[in-house]
Amino acid sequence: MTELTGSPAPDQAAPEAAVPRRGRIRPAAVALPALGLLIAVAIWWLVTSGLHLVHPASLPPPQVVWSALTRTSDVLLPALGATTLMTLLGFLLSSVVGVLIGLALAASRRAERMFAPLLVAINAVPKIAFGPLLVVAVGWGEKPILTMVFLLCFFPIVLSTATGLTTTPVDLAELARSLNASRWQSFRKVRFPAALPQIFVGLKVAMPLAAIGAVIGEFYSDKPGLGYQILQYNGVGDTATAWAAIVLIALMSILLYAALTLVERLTLPWVKATTSAR
Structure with missing residues (x-):
């Protein structure tokens, strides 16, 4: 039996110019997001301080939020670390379980027909409704936070994994069959690599949801993360510090998504070289 190999033949190697360069950061990749952030802050200042369209008690101006952030940094920064840790742990848990469930659904049409409606039903329920029930079911601490992150994240990962594994390009599938590849070889060399771009789509959808789930879980936990701090400061009328915590959540989500x-770019360098540029 002819063995499938993971690298192309020498005469079929991609041209050197088509291979993306690693470790090179274009100035626009940093300048454009920074410009977008600057525009967002300018609009925020305009509607709060410039035109006074929003009452400061509801949405404080950016300079007030910045002052609150610097004043309470000894509280908010450790809370940021706790929320980031819960976000990453919950995301990793949902990624592993979600990919495994997606593999099972892609491997068996009967399993897909049996469990897909149940997964859709679980995903359709507003997760905020599970909050009080999680405290009763799993207790206080980290468990309700991780459970909330998992509930929000796992469905897009399952869907993207199952979709990627069941939409293998026909030419690649025919190539594996023509080489008499076994089912495991076909999966390892063809189907799973071809599904990775789609799987990363689900992961990138799930990453911001993980931050949302961590914050919602902290609403019903005794862990002093950013969600817990938002409730505490909002309860005493300190909306500026509550908004400072929200800003930290947004920045954390941006950094995790960028990471x-x-x-994805380091793991799948061939995707950019084999797809059309926008």
Whole structure:
């Protein structure tokens, strides 16, 4: 039996110019997001301080939020670390379980027909409704936070994994069959690599949801993360500090998403070289 190999033949190697360069960061990749952030802050200042369209008690101006952030940094920064840790742990848990469930659904049409409606039903329920029930079911601490992150994240990962594994390009599938590849060889060399771009789509959808799930879980936990701090400061009328915590959540989500995008580019360099540019 002819063995499938993971690298192309020498005469079929991609041209050197088509291979993306690693470790090279274009100035626009940093300048454009920074410009977008600057525009967002300018609009925020305009509607709060410039035109006074929003009452400061509801949405404080950015300079007030910045002052609150610097004043309470000894509280908010450790809370940021706790929320980031819960976000990453919950995301990793949902990624592993979600990919495994997606593999099972892709491997068996009967399993897909049996469990897909149940997964859709679980995903359709507003997760905020599970909050009080999680405290009763799993107790206080980290468990309700991780459970909330998992409930929000796992469905897009399952869907993207199952979709990627069941939409293998026909030419690649025919190539594996023509080489008499076994089912395991076909999966390892063809189907799973071809599904990775789609799987990363699900992971990138799930990453911001993980931050949302961690914050919602902290609403019903005794862990002093950013969600817990939002409730505490909002309860005493300190909306500026509550908004400072929200800003930290947004920045954390941006950085985690950018890190995941970087992992995708380093893991799948061939995707950019074999797809059309926008």
